[in-house]
Amino acid sequence: MSSAFTTIQTHSEAGVLTITLNRPESLNAYNDAMSVELAAALKSADREDAVRCVLITGAGRAFCSGQDLQEIRARYAPGAATESLDFGGHLRQKYNPIISRIRTMEKPFIAAVNGVAAGAGASFALACDLRIAARSASFMMAFVHVGLIPDSAGALSLLQQVGYARAAEMCFLGERVSAEQALAWGLVNRVVDDSALAEAAGELARRLAAMPTRAIGLTKRLLNQAWNATVADQLEYEAFLQQTAGHTADHREGVSAFLEKRKPQFVGR
Numbered sequence: 001m002s003s004a005f006t007t008i009q010t011h012s013e014a015g016v017l018t019i020t021l022n023r024p025e026s027l028n029a030y031n032d033a034m035s036v037e038l039a040a041a042l043k044s045a046d047r048e049d050a051v052r053c054v055l056i057t058g059a060g061r062a063f064c065s066g067q068d069l070q071e072i073r074a075r076y077a078p079g080a081a082t083e084s085l086d087f088g089g090h091l092r093q094k095y096n097p098i099i100s101r102i103r104t105m106e107k108p109f110i111a112a113v114n115g116v117a118a119g120a121g122a123s124f125a126l127a128c129d130l131r132i133a134a135r136s137a138s139f140m141m142a143f144v145h146v147g148l149i150p151d152s153a154g155a156l157s158l159l160q161q162v163g164y165a166r167a168a169e170m171c172f173l174g175e176r177v178s179a180e181q182a183l184a185w186g187l188v189n190r191v192v193d194d195s196a197l198a199e200a201a202g203e204l205a206r207r208l209a210a211m212p213t214r215a216i217g218l219t220k221r222l223l224n225q226a227w228n229a230t231v232a233d234q235l236e237y238e239a240f241l242q243q244t245a246g247h248t249a250d251h252r253e254g255v256s257a258f259l260e261k262r263k264p265q266f267v268g269r
């Protein structure tokens, strides 16, 4: 099933909601309309039990080039009062809710990075749980080139994924990091030929969508909690979450299938 937005396309099939950022003429730059549509698509993904994995990709030759700098160009016109611009408000309203949803929704997110992911576009890809990149894709913490700090939790995601030295290099220099380099650094899970990306990402997404969704969602919470946890905290949190996982139909099905020597049929509950 597909629905019509203007800046994104969505397609739902076999438990996978595919969201395609769809402004290829600007390398899928993120504008106000896209922030509204993406928020709506993610909200309904959260609500719909039938959605068991979310796949985000870009139309054309890029994943996302970050903030649409054309859309906000009036702010930089000669004479514009830049000191009164509410950059913090812009982030709180347009970006932070999207990143929060991706990081906290109890469903797996895959970024199929089909080309350059720059600025907040890189942060969006980094916020997803898994990344599969086309060989020609690249990541660029472009913020520094426009005199800004990395936002949309990009610095946090990078630190968690590649460690301080590489995160600092990417953020300070703003150079393009190739897909192969990203793979070597642990920034992406897989790199495939450009022509194979859609199929490889779709296959991974369908595989995840057929797994015990509740257990995966709770595991996502566990992984995210673990960054700041002590062992004692983590053990207690595991006991708390396992209490929920242990009462799902998929847990019962998994154990039954094992005992009956058959393939499990998970339903996502």
Ligand code: LHQ
Pocket: 025, 026, 027, 029, 030, 065, 066, 067, 068, 069, 070, 071, 087, 090, 091, 116, 118, 119, 120, 121, 140, 142, 143, 145, 146, 148, 151
């Ligand atoms: C674009 C963009 C773009 C509009 C390419 N906007 N048109 C938060 C709070 C408040 C304010 C600001 O920002 C933020 C968060 C951020 O995301 S800051 C970072 C914003 N993004 C950037 O600075 C990246 C700007 N883009 C680039 O550096 C390059 O385009 C990259 C490296 C992504 C790709 O380079 P190329 O492959 O050489 O492509 P290109 O530069 O020729 O771009 C193709 C077209 O896309 C071109 O339009 P045109 O009409 O000339 O064909 C670009 O103007 C347009 N485009 N990025 N962000």
